[in-house]
Amino acid sequence: GAGVSQSPSNKVTEKGKDVELRCDPISGHTALYWYRQSLGQGLEFLIYFQGNSAPDKSGLPSDRFSAERTGGSVSTLTIQRTQQEDSAVYLCASSPQGALAGELFFGEGSRLTVL
Amino acid sequence: KQEVTQIPAALSVPEGENLVLNCSFTDSAIYNLQWFRQDPGKGLTSLLLIQSSQREQTSGRLNASLDKSSGRSTLYIAASQPGDSATYLCAVGGLTGTASKLTFGTGTRLQVTL
Numbered sequence: 001g002a003g004v005s006q007s008p009s010n011k012v013t014e015k016g017k018d019v020e021l022r023c024d025p026i027s028g029h030t031a032l033y034w035y036r037q038s039l040g041q042g043l044e045f046l047i048y049f050q051g052n053s054a055p056d057k058s059g060l061p062s063d064r065f066s067a068e069r070t071g072g073s074v075s076t077l078t079i080q081r082t083q084q085e086d087s088a089v090y091l092c093a094s095s096p097q098g099a100l101a102g103e104l105f106f107g108e109g110s111r112l113t114v115l
Numbered sequence: 116k117q118e119v120t121q122i123p124a125a126l127s128v129p130e131g132e133n134l135v136l137n138c139s140f141t142d143s144a145i146y147n148l149q150w151f152r153q154d155p156g157k158g159l160t161s162l163l164l165i166q167s168s169q170r171e172q173t174s175g176r177l178n179a180s181l182d183k184s185s186g187r188s189t190l191y192i193a194a195s196q197p198g199d200s201a202t203y204l205c206a207v208g209g210l211t212g213t214a215s216k217l218t219f220g221t222g223t224r225l226q227v228t229l
Contacts, residue, residue, distance in 0.1 A: 004158075033216065042221040043204070056216060091158055103149060104206075104217060108158040 002026070004107035006092050012113045013082055021077045021110045025094030032075050033095070033104065034067060038088040046090075049075060082114045117142045119207055121220035128195055129228050136190040136223045138205030143183050149217065150179050150190050151204040159204065163190070195227045 005024040013019050025032050034046040045059040049069045060066070064082075069075040079086055089111045093104040118141045128134050138148070147166050151159040163172045163179040165188070171180040178191040192199060202224045206217035 006158075035219075043206075043219040045216045045218070048216055059216075093159075103161050103164045104159075105161060106151075106159040 004092055004094050004105055006090075006107035006110050008110055009108065010111045010113075012115065014115055015084060016081055018078065018080045019082055019112060021079075021090050021092075021112070023075045023077070023092030023094075023107060025073065025075070025092070026105055027073075029094035029096050029105070030072065031095040031097060032069060033093040034075070034077050035091045035093065036088045037091060037109070043091065046077070079112075082112075084114045087112055087114045117145075117207060117209055117218045119205060119218050119220035121203075121205055121223050123223060124221070125224040125226075127226045127228060130195060130197060132195050132227075133191065133193050134195055134225070136192070136203050136205075136225070138188040138190070138220055140186045140188075140207045140218075142209065143186050145183060145207050145209060147208040148179075148181055148188050149206045149208070150177075150188075151206065153202045153204060153222070155201075162203075192225075195225075197227045197229060200226050 007022045032049040035043045036046055037043050047054055047067050048056040051072050052069050064080045067077045089109040091106055091109045093106045095104050120139045122137045145167055149164045150162040152162055153159050163174055165172050165179055165181045176193040181188045202222040204222045205220045208217050
């Protein structure tokens with residue numbers, strides 16, 4: 001597709017379950033970012049990929065959070081043993097280069113609700 | 116640590132008015148600054164990107180300015196329309212430390228009334 005695609009768009013899960021969120025960046029974009037937006041809060045940086053490596057994962061809130069990127073394309077954000085405070089919209093963005101050079105293009109997000 | 120502040124948090128104006136949204140940042144060592152629009156329940160749409168060497172960028176009825184030394188940016192919207200109603204976010208790309216990511220403000224929620 002032409003834009004950043006995220007799935008699922010909505011996910012409701014029970015506390016303690018694992019969830020996987022997927023991001024398909026714009027074709028050819030080497031940089032990929034995950035952000036989290038909680039109700040009434042600003043966007044919180046989670047992790048940045050350049051190709052398949054993650055030079056900056058400083059925003060991951062705990063070791064329950066992990067992310068990978070394969071083939072320089074699709075990325076998966078995994079949250080293990082979900083907690084209610086994990087409820088948020090998880091946004092993915094891609095850029096033709098790193099943040100030093102290019103614009104970020106965002107997907108529409110995956111809304112996670114942990115009951 | 117870079118901090119980005121947007122004022123006002125919310126703004127309501129009648130259709131046709133010109134308006135200014137403000138963004139300030141604490142660390143002037145930035146690489147670029149980007150303005151986004153977010154509609155309810157949607158992702159972010161990039162509006163304007165200003166490189167640190169630039170003073171302003173224009174797109175249609177939108178004009179964004181950057182004063183890096185004072186840590187400020189403004190987004191000017193001319194002849195506002197109800198379709199402009201959305202949350203506007205300012206984001207700063209750092210040079211060091213935060214060079215790999217944008218730091219976002221919490222946004223200004225704009226409502227343009229008929």
